[in-house]
Amino acid sequence: EVQLVESGGAVVQPGGSLRLSCAASGFTFEDYTMHWVRQAPGKGLEWVSHISWDSGSTNYADSVRGRFGISRDDSKNSLFLEMNSLRTEDTALYYCVKDAVVAGYEAFDIWGHGTMVTVSS
Amino acid sequence: EIVMTQSPATLSVSPGERVALSCRASQTINTNLAWYQQRPGQAPRLLIHGASTRASGIPARFSGSGSGTEFTLAISSLQSEDFALYYCHQYNHWPYTFGQGTKLEIK
Numbered sequence: 001e002v003q004l005v006e007s008g009g010a011v012v013q014p015g016g017s018l019r020l021s022c023a024a025s026g027f028t029f030e031d032y033t034m035h036w037v038r039q040a041p042g043k044g045l046e047w048v049s050h051i052s053w054d055s056g057s058t059n060y061a062d063s064v065r066g067r068f069g070i071s072r073d074d075s076k077n078s079l080f081l082e083m084n085s086l087r088t089e090d091t092a093l094y095y096c097v098k099d100a101v102v103a104g105y106e107a108f109d110i111w112g113h114g115t116m117v118t119v120s121s
Numbered sequence: 122e123i124v125m126t127q128s129p130a131t132l133s134v135s136p137g138e139r140v141a142l143s144c145r146a147s148q149t150i151n152t153n154l155a156w157y158q159q160r161p162g163q164a165p166r167l168l169i170h171g172a173s174t175r176a177s178g179i180p181a182r183f184s185g186s187g188s189g190t191e192f193t194l195a196i197s198s199l200q201s202e203d204f205a206l207y208y209c210h211q212y213n214h215w216p217y218t219f220g221q222g223t224k225l226e227i228k
Contacts, residue, residue: 035217044208044219044220044221044222045157045165045208045210045219045222046219047216047217047218047219050217059215059216060216061216062122062216095164095165100167100170100176105212106170106171106212107155107167107170107171107176107210107212108155108157108165108167108210109167109170109176109177111164111165111166112164113164114164
């Protein structure tokens with residue numbers, strides 16, 4: 001079964017840092033572009049960041065660029081999101097998401113259940 | 122950034138009816154558009170990609186159409202499990218963007 005399981009969400013103070021992890025299973029992780037997508041409570045979906053299958057390309061939403069860093073460890077089938085200088089507006093459920101095609105960019109076919117990040121003093 | 126606008130925000134319909142949800146892009150995205158369904162407390166689920174291709178396991182009552190800037194998700198003969206939130210998503214340009222969602226509720 002194809003599965004993505006996020007972890008690392010917590011309550012953190014403004015200005016703090018957090019590292020999210022995503023464990024992938026059931027597919028050849030190294031072949032796929034991976035993404036983080038977030039959803040603030042009661043709000044819509046916001047794409048946060050991507051990393052290509054070969055780690056050669058990354059991109060970020062303007063709202064997080066310079067504060068967040070995405071990475072992957074193919075030997076451990078894991079995706080990461082390093083979050084620094086956190087703001088109250090970063091409060092959201094963070095989804096780990098798999099791209100639908102091998103070595104390319106397409107829609108998001110597999111989503112994890114999400115990990116909650118709350119930024120509050 | 123490409124702005125995705127969905128309409129209407131909420132649609133009240135009865136089971137068994139047919140509905141059409143609209144999504145408009147602020148600039149052309151060819152057919153690089155997906156639709157997702159999100160039920161309360163669940164992660165989104167891919168329904169349609171490439172504007173009109175059903176994802177694996179998606180019932181035939183879901184269909185997508187459009188290209189360029191205008192797109193439609195049609196659901197024929199609504200079932201109880203179809204009452205949910207629906208999002209469109211463009212993956213033609215960075216940053217990827219989503220519409221604000223259409224809520225399908227029981228009339």
